[in-house]
Amino acid sequence: MRRTAGLLLLFCCTVARGEIPKMGPLAQPKRADQAGLPHELTAAVTPADNPTTPDKVALGQKLFFDGRLSADGTVACATCHDPAKGFTDGKPTAVGIGKQVGHRNAPTILDALYNDTQFWDGRARTLEDQAKLPITNKIEMGMPNLDAAVASVAKVPEYQTAFQRIFGRPINGDDLARALAAYERTQVAFDSPFDRFLGGDENAMDAAARRGWATFNGRGRCMSCHGVNGTRPTFSDDKFHNIGVSAHKQNFVELARKGLQLIDSGNARAVDDAALQTDMSELGRFLVTKQAHDVGAFKTSTLRNVLVTGPYFHDGSQETLWDVLDHYNKGGVQNPFLDGGIQRLGLSEGEIDDLVAFLAALTSDSYAAIGKKELARQRALSRTKRPQRDVAAALGKKAQGAGFQGPFGDAMPPQTLRNPSTIGGR
Amino acid sequence: MAPKHKSVETRFMEARDEALRALRGLDRRSFLKVAAASAGAVLARGLLPPHAFQLVNVAYADPAQPGWSFAYISDTHLYEKKLNERFVRAVLKAVDDVNALSPQPDFVLFGGDLAQLGKPEELAMGRDILKEVKAPVKMMVGEHDWFLDLGEHWKSMFGPVNYSFDHKGVHVVVLMSVVERDFWTARKMTPLERMQTVAGLDNGTQSRFEVGEEGRAWLKGDLAKVAHTTPLLVFSHSPLYKYYRDWNFWTEDADEVQAILKPYAHVTVVHGHTHQLLSNRIGNIHFHGMLSTAWPWPYAPTGLPPLTVMMNRADPFDQFDGTGDGRVVMHADGVADKIYNLWDRNPVTVRASFLASNGARDKPMATKLVTY
Numbered sequence: 051m052r053r054t055a056g057l058l059l060l061f062c063c064t065v066a067r068g069e070i071p072k073m074g075p076l077a078q079p080k081r082a083d084q085a086g087l088p089h090e091l092t093a094a095v096t097p098a099d100n101p102t103t104p105d106k107v108a109l110g111q112k113l114f115f116d117g118r119l120s121a122d123g124t125v126a127c128a129t130c131h132d133p134a135k136g137f138t139d140g141k142p143t144a145v146g147i148g149k150q151v152g153h154r155n156a157p158t159i160l161d162a163l164y165n166d167t168q169f170w171d172g173r174a175r176t177l178e179d180q181a182k183l184p185i186t187n188k189i190e191m192g193m194p195n196l197d198a199a200v201a202s203v204a205k206v207p208e209y210q211t212a213f214q215r216i217f218g219r220p221i222n223g224d225d226l227a228r229a230l231a232a233y234e235r236t237q238v239a240f241d242s243p244f245d246r247f248l249g250g251d252e253n254a255m256d257a258a259a260r261r262g263w264a265t266f267n268g269r270g271r272c273m274s275c276h277g278v279n280g281t282r283p284t285f286s287d288d289k290f291h292n293i294g295v296s297a298h299k300q301n302f303v304e305l306a307r308k309g310l311q312l313i314d315s316g317n318a319r320a321v322d323d324a325a326l327q328t329d330m331s332e333l334g335r336f337l338v339t340k341q342a343h344d345v346g347a348f349k350t351s352t353l354r355n356v357l358v359t360g361p362y363f364h365d366g367s368q369e370t371l372w373d374v375l376d377h378y379n380k381g382g383v384q385n386p387f388l389d390g391g392i393q394r395l396g397l398s399e400g401e402i403d404d405l406v407a408f409l410a411a412l413t414s415d416s417y418a419a420i421g422k423k424e425l426a427r428q429r430a431l432s433r434t435k436r437p438q439r440d441v442a443a444a445l446g447k448k449a450q451g452a453g454f455q456g457p458f459g460d461a462m463p464p465q466t467l468r469n470p471s472t473i474g475g476r
Numbered sequence: 477m478a479p480k481h482k483s484v485e486t487r488f489m490e491a492r493d494e495a496l497r498a499l500r501g502l503d504r505r506s507f508l509k510v511a512a513a514s515a516g517a518v519l520a521r522g523l524l525p526p527h528a529f530q531l532v533n534v535a536y537a538d539p540a541q542p543g544w545s546f547a548y549i550s551d552t553h554l555y556e557k558k559l560n561e562r563f564v565r566a567v568l569k570a571v572d573d574v575n576a577l578s579p580q581p582d583f584v585l586f587g588g589d590l591a592q593l594g595k596p597e598e599l600a601m602g603r604d605i606l607k608e609v610k611a612p613v614k615m616m617v618g619e620h621d622w623f624l625d626l627g628e629h630w631k632s633m634f635g636p637v638n639y640s641f642d643h644k645g646v647h648v649v650v651l652m653s654v655v656e657r658d659f660w661t662a663r664k665m666t667p668l669e670r671m672q673t674v675a676g677l678d679n680g681t682q683s684r685f686e687v688g689e690e691g692r693a694w695l696k697g698d699l700a701k702v703a704h705t706t707p708l709l710v711f712s713h714s715p716l717y718k719y720y721r722d723w724n725f726w727t728e729d730a731d732e733v734q735a736i737l738k739p740y741a742h743v744t745v746v747h748g749h750t751h752q753l754l755s756n757r758i759g760n761i762h763f764h765g766m767l768s769t770a771w772p773w774p775y776a777p778t779g780l781p782p783l784t785v786m787m788n789r790a791d792p793f794d795q796f797d798g799t800g801d802g803r804v805v806m807h808a809d810g811v812a813d814k815i816y817n818l819w820d821r822n823p824v825t826v827r828a829s830f831l832a833s834n835g836a837r838d839k840p841m842a843t844k845l846v847t848y
Contacts, residue, residue, distance in 0.1 A: 271793070274793035274794075275793075307576060310576075311578065314578070341822050341823075342817075342823070343818070343819060343820050343821060343822070386569060386572045386573070386576070389794065389796070389820065390794040390795035390796025390797055390799075390819065390820055391791070391793045391794040391795065393562070393795065446561070
């Protein structure tokens with residue numbers, strides 16, 4: 051029996067190994083002389099018990115592409131985090147073993163070392179913690195437990211010697227995660243035109259991108275969550291916001307109420323169970339904190355290399371950056387849990403085009419060619435297909451009260467650009 | 477020696493550490509007891525914020541049985557529709573919140589300042605929005621509703637400004653506390669100028685808020701037939717104590733009003749106007765501020781009651797940060813727990829036992845925004 055299973059496993063591996071992306075040049079550790087690389091911060095986010103060494107990185111890189119970490123040998127980390135696709139998979143939501151489709155979009159590994167928390171809902175603190183979870187996730191890599199993954203890897207003599215050499219002990223789950231995390235920490239991306247622009251080369255970004263940068267910090271209000279500075283160099287505040295993406299789904303409010311009821315009943319575990327068995331995954335950060343204000347909230351993602359890491363949002367529901375900006379421009383999709391920072395923006399077509407140009411300027415040099423092609427593809431799509439576009443809502447000429455009941459749901463008055471504090475008088 | 481000033485963040489971390497220490501100190505048996513009691517005591521959302529480390533807050537293991545609850549929406553400051561949609565959006569959110577409460581509150585108190593400048597169309601819009609509330613709504617007047625026409629429209633829509641009723645053994649009083657002495661006639665102000673002067677928080681031209689002689693006489697008369705053992709619940713727009721004079725976070729005749737309330741065993745005052753987490757206790761009287769749906773005020777430079785658990789600075793980019801609505805759970809023994817339902821933060825429960833013990837027991841978790 052055991053022998054049959056073993057043979058079956060071997061068979062699966064041979065058949066499916068081809069689906070795991072190849073380790074191309076883009077998989078290599080990134081150069082340390084990138085224009086904007088924050089060296090001190092990088093050192094600060096590297097744990098003391100897992101220093102980044104070339105040996106360990108090489109081991110982690112090998113493991114990253116190894117299907118043996120999955121139950122049937124068909125899925126490696128690289129399956130969903132393909133270096134050729136900006137360490138994502140280009141699919142709306144991740145696909146795991148047995149072609150099972152997950153609920154969330156595979157986020158990029160690039161610059162993930164700087165995240166305060168990992169996963170869309172922040173349920174893991176470090177890359178080490180994160181690395182273990184997809185391995186044992188039923189619909190991702192499907193191992194019954196981490197020990198099974200360790201046993202699978204330990205069958206390979208080269209791994210045995212490598213682990214012994216690097217960690218000074220036999221293979222174990224924690225070291226497995228450490229090796230993967232060490233490799234991931236080499237995937238830094240700070241060599242974009244924007245980084246050179248900040249470095250003083252005014253012509254590194256074209257005029258459209260420069261106008262987009264102004265809009266980004268001004269009328270677009272993008273920087274209120276996607277701010278960039280020395281301590282947060284990845285265009286993310288590392289917080290969780292309900293920006294009205296979950297509310298695309300018809301039953302979101304109903305699901306949210308159900309989740310809150312489970313909490314109110316005093317049985318927080320019931321929510322965890324429901325999250326696995328139902329589409330409550332749409333409740334996002336709430337599943338971690340069990341707090342009402344986190345319903346439908348997901349982590350602000352990095353904008354570096356955003357052009358090559360689509361489709362967008364936690365559910366991969368938007369195909370182009372134009373769709374993303376249309377979503378924000380109309381003030382998201384109203385729902386009772388919408389973040390207070392999400393307001394209609396009233397951006398013009400020109401401003402949206404400029405913002406896309408700016409976002410495109412956040413593409414690393416190594417992805418420049420892929421990015422150019424992708425930008426052309428998205429632009430072409432955007433000229434004919436704009437599913438999220440709602441000019442009337444964006445300009446405040448139409449009420450958007452879908453989430454609200456009652457007569458005022460459709461009678462939201464237009465917003466004035468006048469500062470309300472000047473109306474009261476002194 | 478500990479430093480004199482501790483930031484909100486420091487105090488939050490201290491509270492958390494204390495809770496975690498308590499967790500380590502519990503043996504298995506008492507942990508199970510605490511956990512089971514806590515889970516069982518969760519009657520409604522917000523009553524027990526479900527932090528893992530709050531399960532061990534031992535006071536929660538033995539809560540007085542809640543008798544009933546009411547919710548509030550306060551300080552909506554509605555402008556004419558064509559001027560501002562943000563505050564409309566906020567009150568709609570609050571209405572949605574209270575309608576989603578399960579079990580439903582016995583009533584919903586509106587805490588005053590429905591309108592921004594007391595205009596009929598502002599008041600009418602507020603009235604129409606509040607019609608969507610499923611539970612009965614009890615109205616209270618604020619200075620923003622009043623000083624355009626000295627309450628003419630408000631009273632025609634919502635009735636008298638001082639009134640009382642009995643509810644499940646509690647005597648509930650709604651008291652107008654934003655009377656101001658005439659500062660306008662001598663200055664020949666138009667009604668709108670008068671309103672705009674009052675609407676300026678720190679406009680020193682105006683007088684201080686007071687219940688006034690007439691209001692105090694009404695209160696005395698109303699309470700004349702109420703036994704001193706009956707729990708009192710008093711709603712006022714301004715705090716019925718002296719917090720900060722320059723902003724009218726203040727009632728000029730607070731001492732006289734407190735004297736009227738003094739003979740009663742349990743008095744809970746719930747007030748609007750201050751738009752912030754605010755708790756105080758003076759003798760037998762517990763005071764709770766209400767959140768605004770429109771915006772949070774900063775804390776005043778002086779006079780903050782020491783029992784207040786402050787919230788830290790609101791995120792200026794987030795319309796809903798520092799704002800919200802809330803609930804009050806009235807216990808059978810006449811004391812009240814106040815729940816602040818902050819929209820973009822964790823809820824905060826200020827228990828009666830916290831105020832009664834002068835802060836020694838049941839210290840609420842400080843509200844904290846994730847660090848910038």
